[in-house]
Amino acid sequence: MADVREDILARLLEVVASIPNLRSAQRNNVDIPEDQLPAAIVFDGDEDTADEADASMRPPNRPTLVTMTPEIVIAQQADEVGSDITTLRRELIKRVLKDTELNEQIVKTGRHGNGTIRYLGCQTDVGWMRSLHGALRAQFAIKYVLKPDEL
Amino acid sequence: MVDYSALLYDPVYGEIGVDAMFIAAGTAGEAAITVIDDTRPKSLMAGSAEVRSVGPGAFARIPELTSNGIARADYVDATLSFNGRVWTVRSYELRGSPNGEDLGEVRFLLKEAASTDG
Numbered sequence: 001m002a003d004v005r006e007d008i009l010a011r012l013l014e015v016v017a018s019i020p021n022l023r024s025a026q027r028n029n030v031d032i033p034e035d036q037l038p039a040a041i042v043f044d045g046d047e048d049t050a051d052e053a054d055a056s057m058r059p060p061n062r063p064t065l066v067t068m069t070p071e072i073v074i075a076q077q078a079d080e081v082g083s084d085i086t087t088l089r090r091e092l093i094k095r096v097l098k099d100t101e102l103n104e105q106i107v108k109t110g111r112h113g114n115g116t117i118r119y120l121g122c123q124t125d126v127g128w129m130r131s132l133h134g135a136l137r138a139q140f141a142i143k144y145v146l147k148p149d150e151l
Numbered sequence: 152m153v154d155y156s157a158l159l160y161d162p163v164y165g166e167i168g169v170d171a172m173f174i175a176a177g178t179a180g181e182a183a184i185t186v187i188d189d190t191r192p193k194s195l196m197a198g199s200a201e202v203r204s205v206g207p208g209a210f211a212r213i214p215e216l217t218s219n220g221i222a223r224a225d226y227v228d229a230t231l232s233f234n235g236r237v238w239t240v241r242s243y244e245l246r247g248s249p250n251g252e253d254l255g256e257v258r259f260l261l262k263e264a265a266s267t268d269g
Contacts, residue, residue, distance in 0.1 A: 032197070034204040041200050073198040127195045128241065129204035131263045135197030 002150040004106065005068060008142055009044055011102045012070060016040045019091045034130060038076040038088060045070040045139075049146070061148040065114060067141055072096075074136045081134035085124065089136055093119050096140060107144050116143045155248045160212050160256065163187070169233050171209070173221060176228035182219035186211045186233050189258060207238055207261040210246070214254055226257065230264060237264040 009027065017025035017040075024036040032039050047068035074088045096102065097117060107115035120139040127133045168185035186209040193206035209231060221229075229240045238261035248255035 030200050032200050032202045034202065037202070039202075041198075043199055071198060073200050075197040075200065075202050077202075077204065125195070125197065128260070128262065129193050129195060129202075129206060133195055133202065133204065135195070135200075135202070137198040 002147070004144045004146065005047065005066070007106045008068065008102065008144065009042065009070060011099070011106055012072070012096065013042045015095045015099045015102060016042055016072060016092065018095060019088060022088070032075060034077060038074065038084065040088070040092070041073045041075075043071040043073065063145050063147045065143055066146045067143045069120070069139055069141055072138045072140070074138070075133070076135075077129060077131045077133045079131060081126065081132045085134045085136050089122060089138065092138060107142055114143070114145050117141070153249070155250050156212070156214060156254055160248070164212060171211075171231055171233035173211075173216070173219070174230040174232075175221065175225035176230075178225075180220075182216075182221055184211055184215050184219060184221075186231070186259075188234055190261075207236075207263070209233065209238075209259045209261065210256050211259065212255075213245075213252070213257055216257070217253070226259065231259060231261065238262065239264045 013025060013027050019040060022038050022040055024039045027042045028044060029041055045068060047066050049064055049066050051064055072092060074085060076084045078084050097119060103109045103117060107117055109115045109117055118141045120141055122136050122138040125135045164185050164187065168187050171184050171186040173182045173184050189208040189210055191206050194201050194203045226240050226243045231238050231240055240259045241262045242260040244258050245252050246256040246258055
């Protein structure tokens, strides 16, 4: 049994948790108290295939390419929340796009693999709470081969 | 004309008000005033996540501020200490009274005085 999607999300959480100075790294938690900040949360996100337009006679259990779009949220409260978020964003992008296990062993982005990881972009929000609050939502597109026979 | 300060604000502040120290930014002068702690729960959305914290605030009577020489221009960046915590006034909103805004209240919108960075 091999569930590449789950392997990707589990490794993403490990990569995110390695970002310096985070107080918490969690998956799909939607309720974060302030004493866990700075926090990063990995949301599983959606996935898609191009198979809707596939009119071939390809058997349904043949491998197909899937693009999943997990979202990673980083939240912080601090006087200098802007530069804090910038630093955390830099570490996030660098670690996700350069992690060897994620890229080469799970997604298989190497020379002979069909997988890819792309950074799509991010959005930011700020507001006042006990101190200045900032949040960043970053999206990645991760393409991998889904092999129904291995599920 | 009803005197709202004498009949409403003063008795309320006498019951639920707490001692506070107001220090305008860039000054050494302190003024002892009475405030009502108005710290409220507050949450903000961060994508699908909800981050929970508090929105610190305090009510004060404008006549008391004025009698202590505290003008409206002194509000922002002032230090306000009460209930064992030290805050900085980041903004404020006026709460007028039927006797006019100069006899009403101000709600100080506060932020933590010490950096939470790190």
